[in-house]
Amino acid sequence: MIQLYNVSKIYPNGVKALNDVTLHIRKGEFVFLVGPSGAGKSTLTKLLCREELPSRGQVIINGRNLARMKNREIPYLRRKIGMVFQDFRLIPNKTVFENVAFALEITGASRKEIKKVVPMALRMVGLEKKAGMLPAHLSGGEQQRTCVARAIVNNPVLILADEPTGNLDPETSWELMKLFRDINRRGTTIIMATHAWDIVDAMKKRVVELSQGSVVRDEESGGYGYES
Amino acid sequence: MSLNTIGYYFREAAASLVRNSWLSMASVGTVIISLLLLGSALLLVLNVRHIISRVESSLEITVFLEDGLEEERLERLEEEIKFVPGVARVEFVSQDQALEELKKSFGEKAAILDGLEEDNPLPNSFRVKTRQAEMVPEAAVQLSQLEGVEQVRYGQGVVEKLLALTRWVRLWGTLTIAVLGAASIFLIATTIRMSVFARRREIGIMKILGATNFFIRMPFMLEGMIIGLVGGLVVVLLIYFGYLSLLNKVAMTLPFIQLISDPAVLYRVLGGLLGLGFGLGAVGSAISLHRFLRV
Ligand SMILES: Nc1ncnc2c1ncn2[C@@H]1O[C@H](COP(=O)(O)OP(=O)(O)OP(=O)(O)O)[C@@H](O)[C@H]1O
Ligand SMILES: [Mg+2]
Numbered sequence: 001m002i003q004l005y006n007v008s009k010i011y012p013n014g015v016k017a018l019n020d021v022t023l024h025i026r027k028g029e030f031v032f033l034v035g036p037s038g039a040g041k042s043t044l045t046k047l048l049c050r051e052e053l054p055s056r057g058q059v060i061i062n063g064r065n066l067a068r069m070k071n072r073e074i075p076y077l078r079r080k081i082g083m084v085f086q087d088f089r090l091i092p093n094k095t096v097f098e099n100v101a102f103a104l105e106i107t108g109a110s111r112k113e114i115k116k117v118v119p120m121a122l123r124m125v126g127l128e129k130k131a132g133m134l135p136a137h138l139s140g141g142e143q144q145r146t147c148v149a150r151a152i153v154n155n156p157v158l159i160l161a162d163e164p165t166g167n168l169d170p171e172t173s174w175e176l177m178k179l180f181r182d183i184n185r186r187g188t189t190i191i192m193a194t195h196a197w198d199i200v201d202a203m204k205k206r207v208v209e210l211s212q213g214s215v216v217r218d219e220e221s222g223g224y225g226y227e228s
Numbered sequence: 229m230s231l232n233t234i235g236y237y238f239r240e241a242a243a244s245l246v247r248n249s250w251l252s253m254a255s256v257g258t259v260i261i262s263l264l265l266l267g268s269a270l271l272l273v274l275n276v277r278h279i280i281s282r283v284e285s286s287l288e289i290t291v292f293l294e295d296g297l298e299e300e301r302l303e304r305l306e307e308e309i310k311f312v313p314g315v316a317r318v319e320f321v322s323q324d325q326a327l328e329e330l331k332k333s334f335g336e337k338a339a340i341l342d343g344l345e346e347d348n349p350l351p352n353s354f355r356v357k358t359r360q361a362e363m364v365p366e367a368a369v370q371l372s373q374l375e376g377v378e379q380v381r382y383g384q385g386v387v388e389k390l391l392a393l394t395r396w397v398r399l400w401g402t403l404t405i406a407v408l409g410a411a412s413i414f415l416i417a418t419t420i421r422m423s424v425f426a427r428r429r430e431i432g433i434m435k436i437l438g439a440t441n442f443f444i445r446m447p448f449m450l451e452g453m454i455i456g457l458v459g460g461l462v463v464v465l466l467i468y469f470g471y472l473s474l475l476n477k478v479a480m481t482l483p484f485i486q487l488i489s490d491p492a493v494l495y496r497v498l499g500g501l502l503g504l505g506f507g508l509g510a511v512g513s514a515i516s517l518h519r520f521l522r523v
Pocket of ligand 2: 162
């Protein structure tokens with residue numbers, strides 16, 4: 001489903017965030033991206049949703065080369081990807097409900113459908129009681145879960161989660177991982193960048209380790225396995 | 229595009245208008261001023277043309293002839309008059325006819341003219357009509373130079389003044405309106421730019437969630453269009469009621485002046501103004517989005 005061929009990413013300021021990465025991910029896989037801070041995990045997820053273009057190499061999703069994709073096709077790619085951002089990216093003057101509903105609104109979904117699906121997504125992340133609150137009035141963990149709800153609400157085929165448990169307590173983290181596992185079992189591909197070694201160790205999924213922009217390890221049902 | 233999406237566009241546009249309320253109002257204000265001027269100038273020009281065309285029908289040149297011209301000479305003179313550029317029709321009015329008409333115009337008091345038949349003081353004349361009002365002054369000069377012509381008379385001055393007025397209004401009106409129109413477009417563009425700026429973070433999030441360019445742009449387009457339409461609507465109301473009261477006043481105090489009162493013409497002018505307001509808004513938004521919302 002996803003193929004990266006010799007992908008390098010050099011930011012305009014000269015920082016080399018990814019260095020000659022080649023990686024294949026099949027449909028329905030659950031992949032952890034690990035590695036120290038600054039290793040390029042977030043950069044990799046940004047290439048996959050075409051927030052950034054690679055400086056060299058090819059990124060291919062479902063047979064489509066993202067660099068050759070026309071501008072007007074990009075929105076439809078992004079709608080198939082549920083993204084959980086490291087920095088949340090919630091709209092400050094919209095409530096939790098409205099933020100989650102927004103992912104549906106932009107696709108032209110009906111009020112009726114929104115009223116049906118959004119509460120379901122909020123219940124899955126345990127935020128049904130906070131639906132009417134603004135992001136500024138939420139804890140970091142609640143904002144993060146709002147972001148997760150928005151990512152899963154329109155049944156994406158791929159979830160890109162950038163440290164989705166970064167602000168969550170251990171118990172809530174595990175709840176979220178159970179949710180991801182269920183979603184993954186229904187066939188959704190999940191790529192999750194994380195520093196949570198205990199989760200990675202316990203889940204026994206594929207682990208891709210990045211270091212200074214290069215893939216240094218790629219094993220099925222691996223562990224976190226590096227000293228930080 | 230579903231009904232929900234349209235509702236979303238309007239909600240977002242309204243929210244932006246309220247957020248930048250001062251700038252929004254200033255934009256509406258410039259739209260109002262420029263359209264008001266345009267509307268007034270348009271009505272003025274149309275009315276002057278209307279008045280001239282009505283004057284025109286009764287506007288004829290009277291060519292008074294020297295006394296004692298022979299029949300043959302009169303016939304030749306009629307031919308010569310027909311050859312003067314701009315002349316459409318020539319009609320001979322004899323001394324006797326002229327006196328008859330004069331009596332008619334006196335109505336009941338015609339008696340005071342009794343006895344004039346014996347020694348008619350009125351001259352023979354030709355009534356000449358030109359094809360257009362603009363041609364009257366030129367034709368009059370030429371007619372006065374023909375042999376046997378004593379005097380030429382027409383509504384000297386009135387036509388020239390009306391024509392000069394329309395020329396003046398056309399020139400300065402066009403100039404002022406162009407400048408003001410540009411100013412309204414500029415202000416609308418600035419308003420939209422502020423809206424885009426206030427929501428640039430949100431726009432970034434929308435893009436990454438998979439919103440199409442059209443979806444992102446539509447509320448901003450709508451915002452400009454609403455500014456233009458509101459301005460246009462205010463102007464339409466102002467001009468409609470203003471013009472009606474003007475018609476009333478003119479009818480009361482200056483009944484001999486016939487202004488345009490045909491609703492069809494009025495509605496066309498008002499509709500045009502409304503459409504133009506909408507157009508100003510759309511162009512302003514489009515310019516701003518083109519420059520500041522490269523999505
Ligand atoms: N927009 C940007 N412009 C310039 N440099 C950037 C940009 N984004 C990231 N970088 C740099 O690229 C490198 C990789 O960053 P990236 O965010 O991918 O790391 P990461 O693995 O996600 O780290 P963390 O675990 O802290 O989130 C870093 O050195 C970072 O400073
Ligand atoms: Mg990161």
